[in-house]
Amino acid sequence: MEKxxxxxxxxxxxxxxxxxxxxxxxPHALTDFDKxxxxxxxxxxxxxxxxxxxxxxxxxxxxxxxxxxxxYYRRWIRxxxxxxxxxxxxxxxxxRGALEAE
Numbered sequence: 454m455e456k457x458x459x460x461x462x463x464x465x466x467x468x469x470x471x472x473x474x475x476x477x478x479x480p481h482a483l484t485d486f487d488k489x490x491x492x493x494x495x496x497x498x499x500x501x502x503x504x505x506x507x508x509x510x511x512x513x514x515x516x517x518x519x520x521x522x523x524x525y526y527r528r529w530i531r532x533x534x535x536x537x538x539x540x541x542x543x544x545x546x547x548x549r550g551a552l553e554a555e
Contacts, residue, residue: 510532519531
């Protein structure tokens with residue numbers, strides 16, 4: 454690997470500014486939101502609509518400020534929505550309508 458290649462903002466492994474923070478290794482409960490997002494990703498995968506690689510690429514494409522602001526599963530749902538929009542499976546109007554109904 455080249456030494457002068459800058460890290461992408463999502464590549465946090467071994468980054469000095471994160472080494473001073475302890476890693477929480479204790480099990481934690483998933484929220485209902487977390488479970489729903491995981492289920493959506495599972496259904497999309499099972500139906501061949503979206504792969505795990507597409508999910509990952511979508512997460513990595515989130516702008517840096519948003520990436521660091523969003524929680525783990527909020528990054529997932531952002532990637533899922535972006536992928537579905539890009540593929541024309543949903544429209545922006547449908548997404549806005551669903552978000553307003555919340």
